[in-house]
Amino acid sequence: MPTLGHALLEALHAHGAGEIFGIPGDFVLPFFKTIEDSGILPFHTLSHEPAVGFAADAAARFRASISAAVVTWGAGAFNLVNPIAGAYAERSPVVVISGAPGVGERLAGWQIHHMSRAMDTQARVFREITCDQAILDDPVRAPAEIARVLRSAREYSLPVYIELPRDLVGAEVDPVEVLSRRPADPDALGECAEEILARLRVAQRPVVMVDVETRRYGVEDKVAALARALGLPVVTTFMGRGLLSAHPDVVRGTYLGAAGDPAVTALVEDSDGLLLLGVILSDTNFAVSERRIDMRRTMLALSREVRVGHHSYAAIPLDELLDALLARLPAPGAAGTAPPAARPSTLLADDAPLRPSDIAAAVNDLFTRHGPMPMAADMGDCLFTGMEIANAPLVAPGYYAGMGFGVPAGLGAAVATGARPLILVGDGAFQMTGFELGNCRRYGWDPIVIVFNNTSWEMLRVFQPESRFNDLDDWRFAELAGPLGGDGVRVRTRRELAEALARAHTTRGRFQLIEAMLPRGGTSDTLARFVAGFKAARERK
Ligand SMILES: Cc1ncc(Cc2c([C@H](C)O)sc(CCOP(=O)(O)OP(=O)(O)O)c2C)c(N)n1
Ligand SMILES: [Mg+2]
Numbered sequence: 001m002p003t004l005g006h007a008l009l010e011a012l013h014a015h016g017a018g019e020i021f022g023i024p025g026d027f028v029l030p031f032f033k034t035i036e037d038s039g040i041l042p043f044h045t046l047s048h049e050p051a052v053g054f055a056a057d058a059a060a061r062f063r064a065s066i067s068a069a070v071v072t073w074g075a076g077a078f079n080l081v082n083p084i085a086g087a088y089a090e091r092s093p094v095v096v097i098s099g100a101p102g103v104g105e106r107l108a109g110w111q112i113h114h115m116s117r118a119m120d121t122q123a124r125v126f127r128e129i130t131c132d133q134a135i136l137d138d139p140v141r142a143p144a145e146i147a148r149v150l151r152s153a154r155e156y157s158l159p160v161y162i163e164l165p166r167d168l169v170g171a172e173v174d175p176v177e178v179l180s181r182r183p184a185d186p187d188a189l190g191e192c193a194e195e196i197l198a199r200l201r202v203a204q205r206p207v208v209m210v211d212v213e214t215r216r217y218g219v220e221d222k223v224a225a226l227a228r229a230l231g232l233p234v235v236t237t238f239m240g241r242g243l244l245s246a247h248p249d250v251v252r253g254t255y256l257g258a259a260g261d262p263a264v265t266a267l268v269e270d271s272d273g274l275l276l277l278g279v280i281l282s283d284t285n286f287a288v289s290e291r292r293i294d295m296r297r298t299m300l301a302l303s304r305e306v307r308v309g310h311h312s313y314a315a316i317p318l319d320e321l322l323d324a325l326l327a328r329l330p331a332p333g334a335a336g337t338a339p340p341a342a343r344p345s346t347l348l349a350d351d352a353p354l355r356p357s358d359i360a361a362a363v364n365d366l367f368t369r370h371g372p373m374p375m376a377a378d379m380g381d382c383l384f385t386g387m388e389i390a391n392a393p394l395v396a397p398g399y400y401a402g403m404g405f406g407v408p409a410g411l412g413a414a415v416a417t418g419a420r421p422l423i424l425v426g427d428g429a430f431q432m433t434g435f436e437l438g439n440c441r442r443y444g445w446d447p448i449v450i451v452f453n454n455t456s457w458e459m460l461r462v463f464q465p466e467s468r469f470n471d472l473d474d475w476r477f478a479e480l481a482g483p484l485g486g487d488g489v490r491v492r493t494r495r496e497l498a499e500a501l502a503r504a505h506t507t508r509g510r511f512q513l514i515e516a517m518l519p520r521g522g523t524s525d526t527l528a529r530f531v532a533g534f535k536a537a538r539e540r541k
Helices: 004-014 029-038 049-063 081-089 103-107 121-127 142-156 186-202 220-230 262-269 318-327 356-370 381-386 406-417 427-443 458-463 494-506 525-540
Strands: 020-022 043-045 067-071 094-100 133-135 160-165 206-210 234-236 251-254 273-277 298-302 305-308 311-314 375-377 422-426 448-453 487-491 512-517
Touching (some): 043 427, 049 094, 049 406, 081 094, 133 142, 186 305, 206 220, 206 262, 220 234, 220 318, 251 262, 356 381, 356 448, 375 406, 381 448, 381 525, 406 422, 406 427, 427 448
Parallel strands (some): 020 067, 094 160, 206 234, 206 273, 375 422, 422 448, 487 512
Antiparallel strands (some): 298 305, 305 311
């Protein structure tokens, strides 16, 4: 019989986890020992638990599978709350595993170190930001508990919580079985698919909009096949930027309402048959709409439910819905109807001072010459600038909007994809988690990192220009790169940026930090339009 620690690791692997991120502590040392000795999953320690959460979240997004964040009880786990709240908001199935006091210790009656209020306080906190939980305090029940929780993570594409008492890691248990995901009721599935197709057929201007769940459930190819079979255009949401990047013949662009491409905005807002696949109805996706979306003419598949107009079908997994729709259509023939994506802007490499949109142009040129890199963006103007980069795979906190995500997410991308990532991060966000780059050398990661250094919390300044607290000091990040194991360069002009990016691209084995100096008060074109759209939408209310 395997030990509980082994069985849990084997179960993570069997359910699709590809790696573990974590930081040990005395309550989780036995499990970390099992992780290290067993070699069942590669594991990477980072420097602060928020980064562990962000890296695991990004790995889950790029893998379209579960990932694991392993921490100690109390001080470690509570550091994980914010990234897991963000993973819940953006539907990323991170498995949180927290070591915990042993079963015997809990009965001793002491206040145990790392405890905040009570023995179950931590579990109660995580109950609010995970879809399922298990306290593995009984070796007999533990395998079934693990199986149930891991199935929940995969079915709902949401984080789950497992608490592992340190004195049971070596307990003998039965192996964990892999429970199959619960299928839809065939009749309900058929009725739902036929109703959607009937509505799309009578619509004059049907459109498909995709968001994060199409990545989480690995159905981007099926969505592209559906669009081709029906001859429909596909648009992504702000959060869904980078989706279907392998299918440029069907993707018309990203819907940003008043802040986006007017042709894409009209496509969505004039549509009389909007099929929303995995779309989160959030303000960041829709608040800058020039006109409200008519929900009577909208079909929304999200969280294993399908809403058609104002009635809904329960327990309809997104992949099964797509299979049911495709089964009722002729095999997708020719390529989609999207015109070739407009060639993204290219950089005029002259001595003009840098603006954020120049960074997008420089990255577009790099991707055109050498192919796209997996991207991670933080919150801030770097994310809006990212909307101006060609539709390449991108992870970003587009809805939860938590800063600190970018650098750790880029490290998670390096592990999950095995490719060299490009990280876009503002100076404020870099102050939060940028130092995690110090972990690159021991793992051989060599991301290219572009720091948008405007010595400012610029996004806040755009909303409230009169506040002086948005002024940040100049931390001279490029000079910090060397001691952390990378190379850093500060650039001020478009020519310097182009040269630095070319040099970074040919330098492997060390992270490359390009500190782009930007003026306070200047933003990307997209952020300027987004804020104007947000303010206009607020005034309309
Ligand atoms: C963890 C955290 N703290 C605070 C915020 C609020 C906030 C923003 C959002 C609106 O809530 S945007 C922003 C400034 C970002 O500064 P920087 O990284 O330098 O990027 P840029 O200068 O491009 O704005 C803050 C502080 C946040 N989103 N996440
Ligand atoms: Mg800034």
